[in-house]
Each structure stands twice: as C-alpha cells, then as structure tokens.
Amino acid sequence: MTTGKTITFGIPCYNSAEYMDHCISSILEGSDYAEDVQIVIVDDGSTKDNTYEKALEWQNRYPNIVEAVHQENGGHGMAVLAALEHAKGLYFKIVDSDDWLDDDALSKLLSTLRDFEWRDMRVDLVITNYVYEHVEDNTQNVIDYKYVLKRNKVITWDKIGHFNMAQNLLMHSLCYRTDILRDGGVPMPAHTFYVDNIYAYVPLPRCKTLYYLDVDLYRYFIGRDDQSVNEKVMVSRIDQQLRITRIMMDAYHLYDDIETPELRSYMIGYFTLMMAACSVFSRMSDKPDAMANCDELWDHLKEYDKRMYRRARMGIVGIATNLPTKVGEKFTLGIYRIASKLVKFN
The missing domain is CATH 3.90.550.10 (Spore Coat Polysaccharide Biosynthesis Protein SpsA; Chain A)
Known part of the structure; x- marks a missing residue:
C-alpha cells in the first residue's frame, strides 16, 4: 500500500x-x-x-x-x-x-x-x-x-x-x-x-x-436508552443476537481449525459467552418463539460440532445460564444481574 x-x-x-x-x-x-x-x-x-x-x-x-x-x-x-x-x-x-x-x-x-x-x-x-x-x-x-x-x-x-x-x-x-x-x-x-x-x-x-x-x-x-447494548434493547433484538452467534459458530470448527491452543481457548471462551447471552436474553424475552429459536441454535451447535457444544453447554457458564425449571430460570437471571452490576457492560 x-x-x-x-x-x-x-x-x-x-x-x-x-x-x-x-x-x-x-x-x-x-x-x-x-x-x-x-x-x-x-x-x-x-x-x-x-x-x-x-x-x-x-x-x-x-x-x-x-x-x-x-x-x-x-x-x-x-x-x-x-x-x-x-x-x-x-x-x-x-x-x-x-x-x-x-x-x-x-x-x-x-x-x-x-x-x-x-x-x-x-x-x-x-x-x-x-x-x-x-x-x-x-x-x-x-x-x-x-x-x-x-x-x-x-x-x-x-x-x-x-x-x-x-x-x-x-x-x-x-x-x-x-x-x-x-x-x-x-x-x-x-x-x-x-x-x-x-x-x-x-x-x-x-x-x-x-x-x-x-x-x-x-x-x-x-447511557442512551436507545443504545444497542441497553438491556431492554438487547432483549428486544434477541433474534439478531441469535443470528450473529450462528455466523460466529459456522465460521470455524474451533478444535479442528485453530492450531494454537491459546487462541483456541480464547475463542471458545468468547463463543461460550455468546451462547450464554442467547440463553439469558431468550429467557428475558416476551417473544413467543424466543426460547424455541434458542433451543434450535443449541441443537444446531450439537450437530455442527459436538466438542464445541460440550464446551459451551456443559461448562460452568453453559450450565449456569441454562438451568431447567422456573426456579433455575430465576437463578440464571440472578447470576446475569450480578455479573451486569460487577462488569457494568450495559
């Protein structure tokens, strides 16, 4: 250049x-x-x-x-x-x-x-x-x-x-x-x-x-109410969050495509948080198909790459953000609230 x-x-x-x-x-x-x-x-x-x-x-x-x-x-x-x-x-x-x-x-x-x-x-x-x-x-x-x-x-x-x-x-x-x-x-x-x-x-x-x-x-x-990282806005755009996460998923089979273990570990950690965000905001959404679409994304991941699925779903973050029953859902959202206050990312 x-x-x-x-x-x-x-x-x-x-x-x-x-x-x-x-x-x-x-x-x-x-x-x-x-x-x-x-x-x-x-x-x-x-x-x-x-x-x-x-x-x-x-x-x-x-x-x-x-x-x-x-x-x-x-x-x-x-x-x-x-x-x-x-x-x-x-x-x-x-x-x-x-x-x-x-x-x-x-x-x-x-x-x-x-x-x-x-x-x-x-x-x-x-x-x-x-x-x-x-x-x-x-x-x-x-x-x-x-x-x-x-x-x-x-x-x-x-x-x-x-x-x-x-x-x-x-x-x-x-x-x-x-x-x-x-x-x-x-x-x-x-x-x-x-x-x-x-x-x-x-x-x-x-x-x-x-x-x-x-x-x-x-x-x-x-600080703006209409900002894309505002919690209410993120929940309302859960369909877009799911779309972005699927694109990231399909970009790599991380355990096959990324040779350097340190980079692979970082990327699987990032991807895991994206999947966790999808789970949390789907639970917070009032859209009738939000949870079904999130479940479909998890199913797609399991079919796409079983190792990526196990790491994202069976680790601490995946378990904590996908707890079953209404009690588990309340616990998941409570964890999110605590993390949000500590990190102050929105």
Whole structure:
C-alpha cells in the first residue's frame, strides 16, 4: 500500500448529527491533524437529521484527511464494510459515532504504527484498552490486558495468557492491518446489530503477530436508552443476537481449525459467552418463539460440532445460564444481574 496513510478510522453513522462532531474532533485533535491519517465517515442512510451534510462539511474542511461516504441504509455492518472499502490506511480501526478517542493514547498509537512502518515490521493486530464511560453516574470502567498480554512487544498467539470473562477483545480494543480484514472478508449481515462480535472474532486466526499497547484509547459511551447494548434493547433484538452467534459458530470448527491452543481457548471462551447471552436474553424475552429459536441454535451447535457444544453447554457458564425449571430460570437471571452490576457492560 503506497497511499502514505498510516491508519484509516471508519466512523459508521446513522442519525448521528447530535454527537458525531465529538467523535471526529477527538481523532483530528489526537492525531494533530496529521495527513497520514484518514477518517472515513459513512452515513448509513440517515433519515432524521443532517448526518451526511455534516460529514460533507468535515470533508470540505479537511479534504486530505476526511472522506464522506453515503449509502442506502444497510445497518452497522454494511457501514463498517463501506469504510473498509474506502480505506487507504495500512491499519484500520472502527470508532462508533457516539464514542471518542483519548488524545494522548491516540498519539502513542500513531507513533507505534509509524514505527512499525518505518522499521518494515509486519504486525497484524494492535490491541489497546477501552473505557466504559457511564454518563448516568459519571463513572468509568477500564478494560485492560496487563496480565494477559506482554506490553510493547510483538508476540504470537502462543504467548498470550488467560483472558477472564470481562476481558474479551471487543471491536473497541482492536486495530487490524487493513489487509487482514480484506483477505478473507468479514461476514457481516445487513440490518443486524451486534456485528462487532463477528468483527472481533472471525479475523483473529488470520492475525499471525500482535502487539499490546497499554493505553486507554477508546472511550465507549454508555447511557442512551436507545443504545444497542441497553438491556431492554438487547432483549428486544434477541433474534439478531441469535443470528450473529450462528455466523460466529459456522465460521470455524474451533478444535479442528485453530492450531494454537491459546487462541483456541480464547475463542471458545468468547463463543461460550455468546451462547450464554442467547440463553439469558431468550429467557428475558416476551417473544413467543424466543426460547424455541434458542433451543434450535443449541441443537444446531450439537450437530455442527459436538466438542464445541460440550464446551459451551456443559461448562460452568453453559450450565449456569441454562438451568431447567422456573426456579433455575430465576437463578440464571440472578447470576446475569450480578455479573451486569460487577462488569457494568450495559
């Protein structure tokens, strides 16, 4: 890639005019308006405000940095893929339009990526910390990887430690080399939320080298009632959660396809939590077919890969989130409530 762009930041936007400026400004200011940075703002068919017009204003102000893209509404995944299609950077990172990046942390990330490029070092994945910004009670919850990954060192998957359940590598922590995402693609369905789980899971085995930069880069806004991670919203979209989990399931036979035991262990742990989420939110849903659809997903997993099924269903998490009888269901939901308060992920 000879464009001179070190990194592309993709910003999917849908009716985001109210808050997108903060996101875009944080990247421009944190990068000191550097022209080896590209920002691709994707308006995903906004209907209620002037999102695209705002994107064009930013493009007109910084034509060497910002590119505005408009597409018919296709959902978050299609907006991510549109940003990837327009990306000119050696690296690629998604920042949702209601989130933002920390100035000092972004400066350190850019210095690190430029150093890789200058030294002709191939690093497929750069991992940074992210921070849950709970606006309701003005608290923060930092997710870091200090005891899982070696800091400031290029490593391979066999050198990683054990991730606990609150340390999944979510979209917010990932900065991929662009060609990793393009080579093999990312199977994003249209008009579906929670595609960030696919983005943070399917490309991982293609990453042969990784680097942990211990900075609190990504600031993840938590607080809007209509936010996709709001509990009521997640329950109402259980069909989409099931769809995403099935795509992740069908991406790999983990015990056959993933050679490195450490990476396999991480991915089966992540997948197990996705199946657990399906079980919990299906129980919370008032949709008459929610539990039947969840049971069908478990049956599909058992048929698809018996070892993955045993690990996801017969482990502690699988058992705790699939207890039979009404008493068991209440216990399952109680466990979820406790975990939600401890981790504060929504």
